[in-house]
Amino acid sequence: MSTLTRRFEFRAxxxxxxxxxxxxxxxGLSLSDYIRSRTVEDARRELxxxxxxxxxxxxxxxxxxxxxxxxxxxxxxxxxxxxxxxLS
Amino acid sequence: MRFEPLTEQHEAxxxxxxxxxxxxxLTDHALTNQRRSLSRTFVAVDDTGGHPAGAGPVAGxxxxxxxxxxxxxxxxxERRSLVGLDEIxxxxxxxxxxxxxxxxxxxxxxxxxxxLHRIIDADEHLxxxxxxxxxxxxxxxxxxxxxxxxxxxxxxxxxxxxxxxxVRSSLRR
Numbered sequence: 272m273s274t275l276t277r278r279f280e281f282r283a284x285x286x287x288x289x290x291x292x293x294x295x296x297x298x299g300l301s302l303s304d305y306i307r308s309r310t311v312e313d314a315r316r317e318l319x320x321x322x323x324x325x326x327x328x329x330x331x332x333x334x335x336x337x338x339x340x341x342x343x344x345x346x347x348x349x350x351x352x353x354x355x356x357x358l359s
Numbered sequence: 360m361r362f363e364p365l366t367e368q369h370e371a372x373x374x375x376x377x378x379x380x381x382x383x384x385l386t387d388h389a390l391t392n393q394r395r396s397l398s399r400t401f402v403a404v405d406d407t408g409g410h411p412a413g414a415g416p417v418a419g420x421x422x423x424x425x426x427x428x429x430x431x432x433x434x435x436x437e438r439r440s441l442v443g444l445d446e447i448x449x450x451x452x453x454x455x456x457x458x459x460x461x462x463x464x465x466x467x468x469x470x471x472x473x474x475l476h477r478i479i480d481a482d483e484h485l486x487x488x489x490x491x492x493x494x495x496x497x498x499x500x501x502x503x504x505x506x507x508x509x510x511x512x513x514x515x516x517x518x519x520x521x522x523x524x525x526v527r528s529s530l531r532r
Contacts, residue, residue, distance in 0.1 A: 318397075322424060322451065324491060328431040330513025331445075335430070336523045337512060338447070338488060346507035347521070347529035350472050355360050356465045358405040358418055 279306075361412065362473040365389055365400040368414035376419075376456035378495065384454055385420055398424045400455060401477065403470055419457030419466045421474045426451035426491055428511070428520075449489040449520075450478040471506060475526055482523055491520045 283291070295305035328332050365371075371385045389400040400422045404415040429445040452474055457466040478490055492508055494500035494517050507529070508519035 321453070321493070322426045324426065324428045324449070324511060324514055324518050326428060326430045326511065327513035331432060332428050333512040334428075339524070340522055341524035341528050343529040344507035344521065344525050346505060347475075347526065349405075350468055350506050352522045353465055353468050353472060356461070357471050358360070358461050358464060358466070359407050 360418075360469065361404045361406045361415075362401055362497055363404065363413060365393060365402050365417075365420065366413045369402055370414075370416040371402075371406070374417050374420075374456075375459050377458065377459050381401070381454055381456040381495070384422070385417065389420070389422060392422075395492070398422050398452075401470075401474065403466060403473075417458070418461050419456070419470050419492050421452060421470045422454040423474060423477065424451040424453045425449075425485075428489055428491070428514075433449070447488050449491050450481065450487045450523075452490065452492045454493070454495075467502070468506070472530070475530055478522070479527055479530065482527070489520050489522050490526055491518050493517065494519055 291306065292302060295302050298305055300308065363444050365385075367390060371389075374382055374385050376382060381509060385400070389398070392398045393400055398421055401420040402417045406415075406420055408415055410416075426449045430445040430447060432445060451470070455467065455470055455474070457470065475490065478487060481487060490508075491511075492503045494503055500517070500519060503519050507525075508521055510516065511518055511520045514520070
């Protein structure tokens with residue numbers, strides 16, 4: 272296990288504090304182990320979610336049809352013709 | 360104007376696009392994520408300032424990430440249930456911003472144009488089939504839509520996309 276070298280400090284409301292303490296006790300973890308493990312889990316999931324987009328069941332056909340469309344997009348053709356900006 | 364990978368020599372401090380989270384990303388996280396190979400950030404640098412390649416003040420930036428589109432597969436017939444997932448390789452334009460002092464000069468559009476060319480180049484080697492953009496808010500979504508990006512069929516509301524074939528045929532040089 273990696274050494275714990277970084278320190279977090281944050282404030283919480285009385286209600287949130289009590290809630291987190293109760294959940295940590297239920298999970299059989301110290302307060303810091305509980306907060307760390309749950310936050311890391313959430314962070315991993317959130318990062319993975321940002322890189323994955325799910326197409327809802329029932330839309331596969333429409334998605335695959337759109338995926339094969341190779342027709343030019345007029346707005347993008349306009350983008351291609353834009354000159355380099357002059358910042359001077 | 361240069362479009363080049365972000366380095367430690369670029370001057371990111373003081374970058375201000377009007378959206379604090381995008382400023383903070385550039386100053387605090389972009390390089391770290393790049394070192395971890397989680398994302399690639401390219402910056403726009405005014406090349407009239409005499410700065411060597413890989414250095415100079417950042418006028419704008421765009422962050423690209425390898426992504427995937429998961430497509431839920433359903434069998435035909437009346438009793439439809441999920442039978443699996445197809446995974447489609449995609450490029451995600453995760454962040455794009457330009458400094459406020461360069462507003463109204465077409466810098467954002469130029470960053471998008473350059474990013475799409477990089478993605479087309481990457482597709483030669485990696486078989487990217489779609490370009491997804493992460494629209495931070497409604498204003499950003501409207502801006503991306505003005506360049507032709509559309510909501511994904513059955514996808515989340517904050518993600519817009521275009522198939523790579525359409526991007527390629529539109530930007531053909």
